[in-house]
Amino acid sequence: MINRVNLITLGTKDIIKSHAFFKELGFDTSIRGTEENPIIIFFRNEGTRLALFPLQELAKDINEAAPPEISTGFQGITLAYNAKSMEEVDQVMQKAEQAGATIQKAPKKLDWGGYGGYFTDLDGYYWEVAYGEDWEFDDANMLVIEDQ
DSSP: OOOOOOEEEEEESOHHHHHHHHHHTTOOEEEEEOSSSEEEEEEOOSSSEEEEEEHHHHHHHHOSSSOOOTTTTOOSEEEEEEOSSHHHHHHHHHHHHHTTOEEEEEEEEOTTSOEEEEEEOTTOOEEEEEEOTTOEEOTTSOEEOOOO
16 A cells, blocks of 8 residues: 655755755756745656755644654654545554554644645654645656646
């Protein structure tokens, strides 16, 4: 059921500098927000997608009331499994918990309109399991990310 990784989000202390660095390496990107004030930056790469997101905001996305301390365990990276339904989110989260994962944020409706939650695997890595009503997937089950 969960044999793919769709999106790797890297928390960054300075999203503008990080964006410039990755562009310098040759990555083609799509910005949500503006060049001067990006909200999130997606990479148009082959295979698993990569994204940049402000580190503090990424920590708050996991748990707004009590974000994980970045210096003591949370390293500013989450792995994402993008589901094709809310039911699939629930199934994956339940399966993860049964396998020994710790639920960090139970699935719920999210402020951006989707549905999802977070768990940590046996090594403490954070996994987001989320569903978006308008998400599309290609023939290889990769999330399609287009400019707005």
